[in-house]
Structure formats: structure tokens, C-alpha cells
Amino acid sequence: MEDSKKKICFVVQRYGLEVNGGAELQCRLFAEHMLEAGYEVHVITTKAVDYMTWKNEYTEDTETINGVVVHRFATEIERKKKKFDFINRIFLTGLLPKWAEKYWFKAQGPYSPELVEYIKENRNNYDAFIFSTYLYYPTVEGMNYVKDKAIFIPEAHEEPMIYLNALKKVFEMPQAYFFNTDEERVMANKHFDIKNIPYEIGGIGIDKLGDVSAERFKEKYGLDRYYLYVGRIEQAKNCELMFEYFNKYKKDSHDEDIKLVLIGKECMDIPESDDIIKLGFVSDEDKNDAMAGAVALLMPSKFESLSMVVLEAMSLNTPVLVNGECEVLRGHCKKSKGAFYYYSYEEFLHELNYINHNTDDMNHIKKNACEYVENNYSWDAIVRKLSKLINLTIKEK
Incomplete structure (x- = not known):
């Protein structure tokens, strides 16, 4: 098929069979279904399992999970709860100055400059980069280097973090959006000037569950x-x-x-x-x-x-x-x-x-x-919509 030679890369904060979290599971299922659709699929992620600490627990730099090639990078800083809670309390008061937002993202994590450097050095090795979740360092820093190839799955909702000034640049960078719901799209358009960026609305495919008792x-x-x-x-x-x-x-x-x-x-x-x-x-x-x-x-x-x-x-x-x-x-x-x-x-x-x-x-x-x-919420529709955005992103380059 035409799409079989296309090489795509998902960027997400955590990835693996042991990882819990809705956005992370969605990303893994997307990757596996796009692989089944004929794409060559890679993932760039960290070695962390736990989002509360970002402790490096995976040991392999590269591994294959259900056919998807996963590139892992160490986090340089484990999240210290007391330190992050202190910074976050300042942020929630609205008193965090713009110049200090980078410290919030660093404390929020997962802080992995090595991961971002890999994206920068390998931008020409992939046809499209699909970034999952707006809230974390890999997206905020990594998209800078591949914005002309970027598709964004923001996983956004109305919460205090959406008001961070740094996100204006992030949300206006991608070539296309994949929103989970129309409510998410409306909310994102309210906060950012993205009405002219192409998008699809899909969410996730829900498989029919067989042997349930x-x-x-x-x-x-x-x-x-x-x-x-x-x-x-x-x-x-x-x-x-x-x-x-x-x-x-x-x-x-x-x-x-x-x-x-x-x-x-x-x-x-x-x-x-x-x-x-x-x-x-x-x-x-x-x-x-x-x-x-x-x-x-x-x-x-x-x-x-x-x-x-x-x-x-x-x-x-x-x-x-x-x-x-x-x-x-x-x-x-x-x-x-x-x-x-x-x-x-x-x-x-x-x-x-x-x-x-x-x-x-x-x-x-x-x-x-x-x-x-x-x-x-069918997988056929999800794959078709993501494929449309990938084709659009490649043509726009």
C-alpha cells in the first residue's frame, strides 16, 4: 500500500505495557494500530514508568514492543514531590513570572534533554512526528525542532496549566491536530489561535470485549x-x-x-x-x-x-x-x-x-x-483520520 513506506514517530512521556495512564495507553494503541495499517512506527520516550517520580526504571535504550520500535532516554532529574509542590503552589497563585515557566516545565518533567536532542538530530529520518500530551517537557521542547512535521494530540482540558504563556507557542506550532472530542477542540480554540490548523476528531477505538464474565x-x-x-x-x-x-x-x-x-x-x-x-x-x-x-x-x-x-x-x-x-x-x-x-x-x-x-x-x-x-469509536475510523493528517503533513512540507 501507499502508506507502507511512511515512517512515523510518536513522542510521549512514558510508554510500555507496565505504564498506566489514559494518554499513554492511547498512544500505545495508536502506534500498534498504525503499524497494522502498514506504517513503519517508532516511539521516542523516557525510561520512566512512574509519572510521580520519573525514576529511570527501563534499562534498554531500544526495544520492540508488539512490533513498535521504542527509543528510550533517561530522565536527568527525578521529580521531588516537595520541591515540585512548592513551585506548583506559586504557579497556582498566578504569581509565577513568564521567565520562570521553563523551571515549572523542568520540575514537572520528565526532564530529558537527551530525548530532545535525538528528535533534533533525527528529524530527517521520519516523515511525521506525532506528539502526545501538551503538559510535558518532551512535547514543549521537542516540537520546536520538527514543527513542520508535527501532528499534535494535546490531551487538553480546562485546567490551570492551560494558561501557561509558553503554551501559546507550542499550540501554534503543529501542522495538524488530532482532538479526542469536539469539546476539546472548542476549548483549545478558545485559548489559542489555531482555527486555521487542520484537525480531525477521533478519540480512541474501543474493541469489542469478548470473554467477559x-x-x-x-x-x-x-x-x-x-x-x-x-x-x-x-x-x-x-x-x-x-x-x-x-x-x-x-x-x-x-x-x-x-x-x-x-x-x-x-x-x-x-x-x-x-x-x-x-x-x-x-x-x-x-x-x-x-x-x-x-x-x-x-x-x-x-x-x-x-x-x-x-x-x-x-x-x-x-x-x-x-x-x-x-x-x-x-x-x-x-x-x-x-x-x-x-x-x-x-x-x-x-x-x-x-x-x-x-x-x-x-x-x-x-x-x-x-x-x-x-x-x-471504531479503530477503522481512527486509523483513517490519522492517516489523512499524516498525508496532509507530508504534502505541506
């Missing part, structure tokens, strides 16, 4: 009825409020048997409770089984640019309840007519009561959710 999960972990949270368990995801709401819900609803099951890395203190079950990392089979068996999936985050786990749950006919303050998640609910959102505890309580006590309505709502995912 709710009963298998419940039997393995000794569970019956439960709500489910999947993702990093941290304050940045608003998990603290989720715990507060769940505990109040237990008291107000008199639903004595319901549990809250947590799947993902623990990055904050979790309340000690017999009703909150911490499973940590689990296999994909267990995660999918857990979603299939949940009374509802909860997504409390205010800042999401897509949320793959929400779409997966919808595809499994599992009710979803999200934070309405996140425009993207609220958009999934409104466009699908197949999920629920809340702004307050009272609405949280009301929606969960509705999910539990309206069986006939819920069957229709679940059907809407499943059809929404099937119609909007």
Missing part, C-alpha cells in the same frame, strides 16, 4: 453489588470527594450491601472502610469483568480529555455516573443519552437511586450508551 469477577473477589472506580486513585482525579459522597450515600440510601471497588494505582490515602475495596492493579480480564458486573462506574474527575474507561463501560452496558463539571464527560452523557452526570451530592444521590430502581428505563439507556460507542 461478571460472575467470574464476583466469585474471585467475594463480591456481590458494587460501584466501581478505575484509574489513578489521587486527589487530582477528585477521588477524595468520591469517597465523601459514597460514604454519605451509604447512610442516606440505607443501601447496606453496596461496596465501592477501586482498581488502579493508589496515589493518596484511602479511607479505612469495610465498604471500600482496594484491588490495585489487576489483569485486563479482571478489569473488564469488574466493569461488566458493576452496578455503575463512577468517574469523579473534573479534568478528562476523553476517558477510555467510561467508553469501555458504556460498551458493556454498565451504567456510568460522571462529574458534570468535566465538559467532555458531560458531553458523552448528553450526546449518547446513555449516561448520567452530577454537580452536587444531592444529584449524585438522585442519579444512583435512579440507576438502582428504574430497570425498564435503564435497559433503554444502556442500549443508547452501547450504540454511541459503536457508532463513534
Whole structure:
């Protein structure tokens, strides 16, 4: 095929089978599907696994993962939480001067000048560079050297960092954009002058999950009825409020048997409770089984640019309840007519009561959710849209 000789390179802060994180998983799946479509696919990334520290844990400089060639570079500075929190507090006050923003990005990490130098030296070895995530050093510094070949997947949402002055230059550099949702595109256009830059809207492909068994999960972990949270368990995801709401819900609803099951890395203190079950990392089979068996999936985050786990749950006919303050998640609910959102505890309580006590309505709502995912998130469409942007970028050079 025509695309078989095209050599593309993804640039992302972390990459690997051991890496958790929605943007990183999306990038890996994009790379693997573009490989299947006939491209020669490389990835430039760091040796870090944990975004909290950026500690170098991978030892190989180059390896192949599922057919994708991965080039890894060491981070020069591990992120010191106290130091970064201090710098970040200054930033959040709005008192960080423009000249100091480079220190914020350095502290934010992953700081790897060697990675950026590789991009600079190898710009002619690739037809296109696809940068994932606006928030990190590899994108902010690396895109400078290949802006005429750059496609940008910003993973952006309305948060304080989007107001950094340095990002104006970054967002106006690429030749094309791949947005996860239309809400993300509108938000980016509000902050940056990018209306004349070509774009596609795609998100991610959601594979049909085959061997899924709710009963298998419940039997393995000794569970019956439960709500489910999947993702990093941290304050940045608003998990603290989720715990507060769940505990109040237990008291107000008199639903004595319901549990809250947590799947993902623990990055904050979790309340000690017999009703909150911490499973940590689990296999994909267990995660999918857990979603299939949940009374509802909860997504409390205010800042999401897509949320793959929400779409997966919808595809499994599992009710979803999200934070309405996140425009993207609220958009999934409104466009699908197949999920629920809340702004307050009272609405949280009301929606969960509705999910539990309206069986006939819920069957229709679940059907809407499943059809929404099937119609909007296929891998064929994702590959076609990315290929269009790659071809456009090559012609523009």
C-alpha cells in the first residue's frame, strides 16, 4: 500500500505495557494500530514508568514492543514531590513570572534533554512526528525542532496549566491536530489561535470485549453489588470527594450491601472502610469483568480529555455516573443519552437511586450508551483520520 513506506514517530512521556495512564495507553494503541495499517512506527520516550517520580526504571535504550520500535532516554532529574509542590503552589497563585515557566516545565518533567536532542538530530529520518500530551517537557521542547512535521494530540482540558504563556507557542506550532472530542477542540480554540490548523476528531477505538464474565469477577473477589472506580486513585482525579459522597450515600440510601471497588494505582490515602475495596492493579480480564458486573462506574474527575474507561463501560452496558463539571464527560452523557452526570451530592444521590430502581428505563439507556460507542469509536475510523493528517503533513512540507 501507499502508506507502507511512511515512517512515523510518536513522542510521549512514558510508554510500555507496565505504564498506566489514559494518554499513554492511547498512544500505545495508536502506534500498534498504525503499524497494522502498514506504517513503519517508532516511539521516542523516557525510561520512566512512574509519572510521580520519573525514576529511570527501563534499562534498554531500544526495544520492540508488539512490533513498535521504542527509543528510550533517561530522565536527568527525578521529580521531588516537595520541591515540585512548592513551585506548583506559586504557579497556582498566578504569581509565577513568564521567565520562570521553563523551571515549572523542568520540575514537572520528565526532564530529558537527551530525548530532545535525538528528535533534533533525527528529524530527517521520519516523515511525521506525532506528539502526545501538551503538559510535558518532551512535547514543549521537542516540537520546536520538527514543527513542520508535527501532528499534535494535546490531551487538553480546562485546567490551570492551560494558561501557561509558553503554551501559546507550542499550540501554534503543529501542522495538524488530532482532538479526542469536539469539546476539546472548542476549548483549545478558545485559548489559542489555531482555527486555521487542520484537525480531525477521533478519540480512541474501543474493541469489542469478548470473554467477559461478571460472575467470574464476583466469585474471585467475594463480591456481590458494587460501584466501581478505575484509574489513578489521587486527589487530582477528585477521588477524595468520591469517597465523601459514597460514604454519605451509604447512610442516606440505607443501601447496606453496596461496596465501592477501586482498581488502579493508589496515589493518596484511602479511607479505612469495610465498604471500600482496594484491588490495585489487576489483569485486563479482571478489569473488564469488574466493569461488566458493576452496578455503575463512577468517574469523579473534573479534568478528562476523553476517558477510555467510561467508553469501555458504556460498551458493556454498565451504567456510568460522571462529574458534570468535566465538559467532555458531560458531553458523552448528553450526546449518547446513555449516561448520567452530577454537580452536587444531592444529584449524585438522585442519579444512583435512579440507576438502582428504574430497570425498564435503564435497559433503554444502556442500549443508547452501547450504540454511541459503536457508532463513534471504531479503530477503522481512527486509523483513517490519522492517516489523512499524516498525508496532509507530508504534502505541506
